[in-house]
Amino acid sequence: MSIEINYRQLQKEELSEIIPLMQKFTDNKHTDGLLTERFTEMFEQNYECIGVFNDQILIGICGLWFSTRHYSGRSVEVDHVYIDEDYRSKGIGKQFFKWIYDYAKGKGYEAVELNTYVQNHPSHKFYYNEGFNILGYHFVKKI
Template structure:
């Protein structure tokens, strides 16, 4: 069953999986960072198997002129020990259903160019490449 991480314990239980995608995360600052992001609309969903978090998705619902109301996936990761068991597909299906209930017109995400295995997964889930994403660091 997939549910939203609401309590401190639920949020912290997602850390071991999320750090696999975002290795610069610091456990001691993680909860405060997520709580701050939640004030900006961030939400986190997680999937457990036998009491252990095996997949996590961080996302936000927003609107823009380009897509209208949309759900953007900030983070999507399945624990390395639990890949190829259908958890990623289950999370994508949950995100799509959540987006539809929210009235979103688009579900979208970015994926680092080095993540070829993730790209294969996204293609298999029906995500075409629709644009390039450019970013410019503003601090050293």
């Protein structure tokens, strides 16, 4: 398998390409309609969706949320990082995060944050190896 990786910001008009990867990421926990509704709203906020491509084939995505926080300054929160299973363990995640760091720095941001699910142990190892530290717990309450 020849791998030629490139990255670009995806647009709202490309939701039909984003939703299938999000279905894999969420194990089909949400309908296509609900994901389309949520992503449509997200695109109207301080959100960017970045695609990872092998040549012209979308093989991964992540969201970037841009904000200023009292404890970290201008930061980007990396959200829903997903690389298709056929492309894992090939160094693509490490390359992708280098791209994210450079992209955020180029926009004037000074910190990268993320959340990961407690049971996602492979991601914990990856993020530790990337130099991330655990700062706290993320709590959610549906109202």
